[in-house]
Amino acid sequence: MSMKHLLTAAAALLLLSGAAQAAQTPTRMNQFNDWGSYSYDASGGKVCYVLSTPKTMQPASVDHGDIFFLVSQKPGAKTSYEPQVVMGYPLREGSKVVVDVDGKKFNMFVRGESAWMENAAEEPKLVAALKNGKSLKVDAVSQRGTKTNYTYSLAGVTAALNSITKCK
Template sequence: MTFKKLLTATAAILIVSSAASAAQTPTRMNQYNDWGTYAYNDSSGKVCYILSTPKQMQPSNVDHGDIFFLVSQKPGQGIAYEPQVVMGYDLKEGEKVEVDVDGTKYAMFSKNDSAWMENAAQEPQLVSALRAGRSMTISATSKRGTNTSYTYSLSGVTAALNSIADCK
């Protein structure tokens, strides 16, 4: 995916997912192997996040659209390291999305084309697992009933997270 396409898709994600019509186009700050860092300002202040795209998508014979995993830092809203998955399609209502980091599993609840941690208290554990891990797999079911999975590299995730730690 080209940088321009990624930035355009990311801006669309932020506007839709934050429901903030005042959201601005994010600025790319840096790239750490497979993870990029971005920032934008909204009505609550600066928002920083890291983002990656999958290395593998299954099943290979379907159009997945643009798929992203991001972890955001929203100091103006008191939110630190909030993981989120954004799919290129709507997810099946009521189905959980599973995040597997090197065998440790976490559940996310879904709404439309996005998913967030089912238990927000587990967000720090997931972020720690990302820092220590080698690979992450996301498993989900589309609104049409297609079971999908996405494998991400965690190369660069620690450096990317460290770079947004002081988001202000």
């Protein structure tokens, strides 16, 4: 992953986590096939996350910007992992982002250019599906009404997630 992509993802994650003021530039910890693991220091402690970029982006005729699927682990958080989608464009307010892992669908709520699990209790189910899955697809609707979809490789996601289990 290029430094531009890394910094864009880190900036988005920092801004959305509210830790931008106290955070530093993220450090890439490791690369596991198509998933990288990263960390940065925030006021509440170290934040670790895994991140991947899509293999395909549809429709091909539009500028998607930088697109990421990430799963973070934040210090002091009640949940172990927090899945998030970061788009390179504003999402339609009130729409849902649908994450599909091998036919099992999860809904995410939209805020700005990002989306998070609608039901936080399903976060562990999505993470388990990612670890055991073969394919990941994300469907979204831009602010302009363009229906977009992305496919990701899950090669390396389990190793990447395992690498941040003891993030401190």
